[in-house]
Amino acid sequence: MESKIFNLGLSVEAISLYLILFDLDFSKVSLEMENIEPRWNAPRDLLEKAVDELEMNRVISKKGQALAINPAAVWTETKSA
Incomplete structure (x- = not known):
């Protein structure tokens, strides 16, 4: 698990x-x-x-009906969660 997920300013639901x-x-x-x-x-x-x-913060991508976790290097921070 990438600890960076906790530093992106995401909502509790998104982190969950x-x-x-x-x-x-x-x-x-x-x-x-x-x-x-x-x-x-x-x-x-x-x-x-x-x-x-x-998806907006590039943590995941949609691949057809499935989701895929992107590499942490492409994740973006959000200013409002």
Whole structure:
């Protein structure tokens, strides 16, 4: 896990989603909503906002129906989370 995630000014939800994605990726489980949603314990709209926020800050990319974690070197900071 990249500790840089905590220094980007992201929302709690976005960081939580990153941690879920990291765990799934580490476990070699595809980063698809069917695998993410059972681990997400907040409303679906917050999950969608967290995905958008991580994508906006280049932490993740969408690859078809799946997500992919980008290298930390391309992540960008946000000024409002």
